[in-house]
Amino acid sequence: MHVFTDPKNFDAYVSGFLWILKLTGASAACALVLGVLLAAMRVSPVPVLRGFGAGWVNIFRNTPLTLVIFFCYFGLYSTLGLSLSQELDLNRYWLGVIGLSTYTAAFVCEAIRSGINTVPTGQAEAARAIGLSFAQTLRIVVLPQAARSVIAPFGSILIALCKNATIVGTIGLMESSNVMKDLINSYGNAVIPIFLVFAGTFAALLIPTGYFFGWLANKLAVKR
Amino acid sequence: MRMKRMAAVVAVAGLAVAMAACGGDSDEGGNGAGGVVGKAESQKKLIIGVKADQPGLGLQTGSQYEGFDIEIGKIIAKGLGVEESGIEWKTTVSANREPFIEQGTVDLVVATYTINDERKQKINFAGPYYVAGQDLLVKTDSTLTGPDQLAGKTVCSVSGSTPAKRITENHPDAKLEQFDSYSKCLPLLENGQVDAVTTDDIILAGYAAQDQYAGKFKVVGSTFSDEPYGIGLKKDDTAGCEKINEILKAAATDGSYKAAWDATLGKSGTPAPELDTTKLTHCGAV
Amino acid sequence: MSTSSVLYDHPGPRARIRNTVLSVIFGVAVLALLYWLYRKFDQAGQWEAWLWKPFADPKTWTQFVLPGLWATLKAASVGMLLSLAFGIVFAVGRLSNHWWISVPAGAVVEFFRAVPLLLMIFFVFYGLPWVLKQPVSAFWAVVIGLTLYNGSVLAEAFRAGIRSVPGGQSEAAYAIGMRKTQVMQLILIPQAARAMLPIIVSQLVVLLKDTALGYIVAYPELLQRGVNDLAANYGNIIPAAMVIAVIYIVINSLLTAFAGWLDRRSRMRAFRVPKQTAPAGAADSTPEGGATVSEPQG
Numbered sequence: 001m002h003v004f005t006d007p008k009n010f011d012a013y014v015s016g017f018l019w020i021l022k023l024t025g026a027s028a029a030c031a032l033v034l035g036v037l038l039a040a041m042r043v044s045p046v047p048v049l050r051g052f053g054a055g056w057v058n059i060f061r062n063t064p065l066t067l068v069i070f071f072c073y074f075g076l077y078s079t080l081g082l083s084l085s086q087e088l089d090l091n092r093y094w095l096g097v098i099g100l101s102t103y104t105a106a107f108v109c110e111a112i113r114s115g116i117n118t119v120p121t122g123q124a125e126a127a128r129a130i131g132l133s134f135a136q137t138l139r140i141v142v143l144p145q146a147a148r149s150v151i152a153p154f155g156s157i158l159i160a161l162c163k164n165a166t167i168v169g170t171i172g173l174m175e176s177s178n179v180m181k182d183l184i185n186s187y188g189n190a191v192i193p194i195f196l197v198f199a200g201t202f203a204a205l206l207i208p209t210g211y212f213f214g215w216l217a218n219k220l221a222v223k224r
Numbered sequence: 225m226r227m228k229r230m231a232a233v234v235a236v237a238g239l240a241v242a243m244a245a246c247g248g249d250s251d252e253g254g255n256g257a258g259g260v261v262g263k264a265e266s267q268k269k270l271i272i273g274v275k276a277d278q279p280g281l282g283l284q285t286g287s288q289y290e291g292f293d294i295e296i297g298k299i300i301a302k303g304l305g306v307e308e309s310g311i312e313w314k315t316t317v318s319a320n321r322e323p324f325i326e327q328g329t330v331d332l333v334v335a336t337y338t339i340n341d342e343r344k345q346k347i348n349f350a351g352p353y354y355v356a357g358q359d360l361l362v363k364t365d366s367t368l369t370g371p372d373q374l375a376g377k378t379v380c381s382v383s384g385s386t387p388a389k390r391i392t393e394n395h396p397d398a399k400l401e402q403f404d405s406y407s408k409c410l411p412l413l414e415n416g417q418v419d420a421v422t423t424d425d426i427i428l429a430g431y432a433a434q435d436q437y438a439g440k441f442k443v444v445g446s447t448f449s450d451e452p453y454g455i456g457l458k459k460d461d462t463a464g465c466e467k468i469n470e471i472l473k474a475a476a477t478d479g480s481y482k483a484a485w486d487a488t489l490g491k492s493g494t495p496a497p498e499l500d501t502t503k504l505t506h507c508g509a510v
Numbered sequence: 511m512s513t514s515s516v517l518y519d520h521p522g523p524r525a526r527i528r529n530t531v532l533s534v535i536f537g538v539a540v541l542a543l544l545y546w547l548y549r550k551f552d553q554a555g556q557w558e559a560w561l562w563k564p565f566a567d568p569k570t571w572t573q574f575v576l577p578g579l580w581a582t583l584k585a586a587s588v589g590m591l592l593s594l595a596f597g598i599v600f601a602v603g604r605l606s607n608h609w610w611i612s613v614p615a616g617a618v619v620e621f622f623r624a625v626p627l628l629l630m631i632f633f634v635f636y637g638l639p640w641v642l643k644q645p646v647s648a649f650w651a652v653v654i655g656l657t658l659y660n661g662s663v664l665a666e667a668f669r670a671g672i673r674s675v676p677g678g679q680s681e682a683a684y685a686i687g688m689r690k691t692q693v694m695q696l697i698l699i700p701q702a703a704r705a706m707l708p709i710i711v712s713q714l715v716v717l718l719k720d721t722a723l724g725y726i727v728a729y730p731e732l733l734q735r736g737v738n739d740l741a742a743n744y745g746n747i748i749p750a751a752m753v754i755a756v757i758y759i760v761i762n763s764l765l766t767a768f769a770g771w772l773d774r775r776s777r778m779r780a781f782r783v784p785k786q787t788a789p790a791g792a793a794d795s796t797p798e799g800g801a802t803v804s805e806p807q808g
Contacts, residue, residue: 045518045525048533052540062715062762063755064722066733071755074408074747078415079554088378088399116517124517134518142517163626167723172383172402177628181726184636185384188323188346191637199625199633206624276728277742284739286573315728323636329645404725407742415554436560436745 003190004197009183016176017201023096023165023175028158030101035108042113045134053109060106065167069099073171089173096168104161111153115146148220155213159206176201260331260457260464264304272297273316273330273456277407280430280489281336289313291430295484296353297334300455303471317404318385322346325456332468333456336427338386339505348461349454349505350468353481354497356424357447358387361432363413364439368420370446374398377419380409387423390449406431414440424451426489433491454505465507473501551748561746565753570740578735579757585649585731586718589656593717594710596661601668602694615665622662628723631655635727648729652721660717667709671702704776711769715762722758732757 004010042053060068072095076082084094119142127137166177174182180198184191264270274293275282281291294313301311314330321337324330325347336356339349360379362368368377375397381388383402391400401418403409409421410431421428425447432441457464475481476499485496521529551557564570603615622630635651646654675698683693703710722733730739736754741747 043517045521046529046532046536048537048540052536058763058766059759062719062759062766064719064733064758066722066725067737067751067755067758070737070751074411074751078412078417079556079748080550081415081554083417088401128518137517159624163624166626166628169628170404170725177626177632178383180629181632182384184632185322188326188636189640191633191640195629195633195637198629199621202626202629203621203624207620210620210624276739279742283742285743286569287577315730317728320636320728323639324645327639327645329639329647405738405742407738408747410745411741411747434745 003183003187003194012174012179012182013176013197016174016179019093019168019173019175020162020165023093023100023168024158024162026097027100027104027161027165030097031104031108031157031161034101034105035112038105038109039112039116040138042109043116043138057106057109060103061110063103065099065103065164066170068103069096069167069170072096072099092168092171092173095171096165096173100161100164100168104157104164107157107160108154111150111157112146115150115153116142118149119145148217151220152213152217155210155217158213159209162206162209163202259461261304261467263331264301264306267310268306269310269312270301270304270306270332271312271314271330272301273314273321273324273333273335275317275335276315277405278336278427278430279434281427282334283430284315290488292354292426292484292488293334293336295488296455297332299475299480299484300332300334300468300471303474304467318382321456325458328458331457335456336424337454337456338424338451339454340386343456344508346459347456348459348465348508349456350465350507351454351472351505352452352503353455353472353499354426354453355500355503356426356451356453358390358422358449358451359425359428359447360420360422360444361413361428361441362420362444363416364442366419366442369444371395371422371448374420378417380406380412380418380421381423382406385423386449386451391422410437420444429494430489452503459508462507465505469504469507472499472504475499476501556748561744561749564740564744564746565749570744574735574740574743575732575754575757578730578732581649581724581730581735582718582721582732585652585656585721585724585729586714589653589660589717589721590714592653592657593661593664593713596657597664597668598699600661600665601672602699604665604669605672607690619662619665622658623666625659627655627659627720628726630658631723632726648724648727651727652724652729652731655723656717656720660713660720663713663716664710667706667713668699668702671706672698674705675701707776708769708773711765711772715765715769718762718765719758 004013038053038056041049042057044050073092076098077084077091077095083091085091123141123145124137127141132140166175169175169178169181172178176198180194183194187194260270274289274291274297276284276289278291278293282289282293283291297311297313298308301308314324316324316330316333316335321333321335322343325333337349338356339352343349360368360371368374371391371394374391374395376399378399378401379391379395380401380403381391382405388400388402391398401409401412406421406423406427409418412418413421414437421431425443425445428443431437432443455468457468472481475484481499482496490496555561600615600619603611604619606612606615631651631654634654635646635648638651638654639645672694679697679701680693683697688696721729721731724731725734725738728734732754736757737747737750740750744750
């Protein structure tokens with residue numbers, strides 16, 4: 001473990017995981033907002049909105065995230081000149097957040113849509129029968145119940161998002177996968193302890209998160 | 225019926241695993257005591273690690289590789305008695321050259337590989353077959369003339385490479401953009417997000433000479449380091465290293481070194497350099 | 511299908527006018543955005559002919575794109591088979607009555623689900639050779655990484671599927687004298703596999719996309735060959751990325767469409783996992799609602 005007793009390496013390890021957490025936090029918030037909007041579009045009565053939502057989901061769910069982030073960097077930043085910060089690291093960070101959010105939003109949208117599907121159709125029909133509009137049906141009857149059944153998928157999406165944050169390393173951000181790569185390069189013979197430390201940190205962060213969401217989902221599940 | 229299908233899936237999967245095991249076996253052997261010389265003699269085969277994205281030096285064009293490093297690799301293979309058809313080229317990137325050699329993924333590395341003390345602790349070097357120097361590639365209209373003007377400027381390089389480390393150590397006031405290959409730096413230079421791309425002059429010249437960038441970039445031309453390019457091989461393979469040095473000596477006199485240059489980097493009109501055989505490494509011997 | 515028609519009434523004349531107006535406004539806004547993007551790329555010179563010309567050259571396809579696609583499909587299909595096998599073995603293992611099987615199986619599945627695939631592939635490529643004393647090829651690094659991760663996700667899907675088969679069925683099977691293995695093989699797994707088929711296929715889409723992470727070990731897959739190497743030859747990184755993205759989208763859409771078809775087909779057949787069957791109070795990390803378990807790994 002002499003690798004991590006060197007303060008320089010330890011700092012790199014900590015800052016690598018801080019980037020991961022920051023990427024996850026910001027992207028989760030953006031993806032949630034964007035995903036809810038997209039889901040609302042996908043179930044709306046307006047055909048063009050439905051088409052837009054479906055198009056978004058089909059494009060981003062079927063493109064490798066590496067390519068999406070690649071586009072954010074070489075398309076938005078390099079070609080179109082969209083610079084988000086003078087600081088190189090922050091610029092990479094925000095471009096990474098854009099890529100992760102647009103990609104994850106597609107999954108959030110689909111989770112919400114299938115959550116809506118779990119609400120028995122009779123309820124929506126009853127709501128309409130007593131004269132509620134589309135927006136009212138969605139807001140008062142369907143979404144509160146759907147929200148409970150999307151907790152488990154949201155947990156999976158959040159966990160995947162945290163792991164996906166490592167892909168922002170492609171555009172040069174020194175997050176944990178890049179830090180691990182560098183350390184393995186310099187300490188080739190300690191490759192196994194290095195991997196176990198990084199993988200173990202992810203496991204320590206994410207396995208409890210998974211159980212928490214499982215517990216929450218069970219607790220809040222709509223009993224039918 | 226269903227069970228049969230299920231059994232079939234499992235069986236196919238098992239077969240794939242078995243194939244995996246076989247595939248692994250064929251890579252074995254040859255990394256034994258004999259070193260490179262032994263493997264070349266017994267198997268008539270060599271795996272050479274090269275760059276895939278450096279025009280003029282090592283560029284993968286479809287299924288082929290071309291460039292000066294490739295030609296040097298061919299000269300060495302020939303000297304070891306291996307036919308061109310017996311060479312397997314393997315793409316390496318800057319960051320995985322030492323592991324490739326240490327683990328025996330490749331027998332040799334000829335990939336713009338600078339000889340330095342840090343690397344010598346892990347592997348052995350034959351050569352150098354060329355001495356490059358770190359330089360800057362800038363836009364044609366740029367006023368940058370050397371590394372001392374880099375303060376506040378953004379420079380692009382490859383993570384883990386010697387040029388990138390030199391910039392962080394000697395020019396900490398420059399901002400560094402890092403990727404896994406130099407080819408990703410070029411669009412950034414073209415679009416103005418970075419002020420310069422830095423690595424060895426010979427690599428930069430290769431990019432500047434590519435058709436699509438003709439007239440857009442120039443190499444500054446004030447090198448600020450010596451980068452003797454070596455041929456990497458296993459640390460304990462002293463015999464292989466000495467043999468390769470002999471092959472290089474012969475190549476310097478019989479014209480094959482010059483031919484290799486003229487067929488690749490020399491195309492731009494630069495005359496072939498002299499291969500200074502007095503500077504060849506001692507192969508780890510003191 | 512059903513949702514959109516159930517949430518609102520058949521539009522009357524006023525609603526129809528309102529919808530049309532909204533459609534037009536939103537449609538124009540989207541088109542304007544697309545046109546703006548087009549213009550910006552145009553100003554940046556990304557539509558210039560020389561950038562796109564390589565794609566008219568058959569060499570680009572035969573030497574870069576198609577070999578890359580082949581490598582991607584090869585890694586994905588071997589990875590798929592192995593993940594299915596891994597998934598079945600570990601799902602059954604985790605459901606075992608012996609704690610010395612179920613606990614380790616559970617630990618393995620939880621661990622590999624939590625480790626980013628990028629780290630996994632990287633470790634198999636650089637770390638495993640130190641253990642095995644022999645090199646691991648980039649191909650196997652990618653396949654092993656994909657198998658461990660996707661196999662673990664599939665194991666959870668299978669487990670949920672097996673548990674969702676009504677308990678009476680295995681009781682009946684035991685009653686007629688079947689042994690545990692027989693119940694698993696003849697009763698539970700076949701039904702679970704069919705019920706979980708759509709989820710399995712959508713996880714396979716994830717697996718196919720994940721082959722793109724092979725770039726980290728220089729595995730010559732579609733992204734590496736079609737974007738990185740092609741751009742090194744022709745300097746057309748944006749056009750290359752656009753073309754490759756379209757290829758990925760087409761292939762994955764076909765797979766997704768296939769999943770949808772399977773789903774509809776199995777809906778029509780007799781057996782289907784009843785929704786909302788997550789047993790209350792079970793310490794289960796992934797109780798399935800009607801929602802998908804497939805995880806959006808890169």
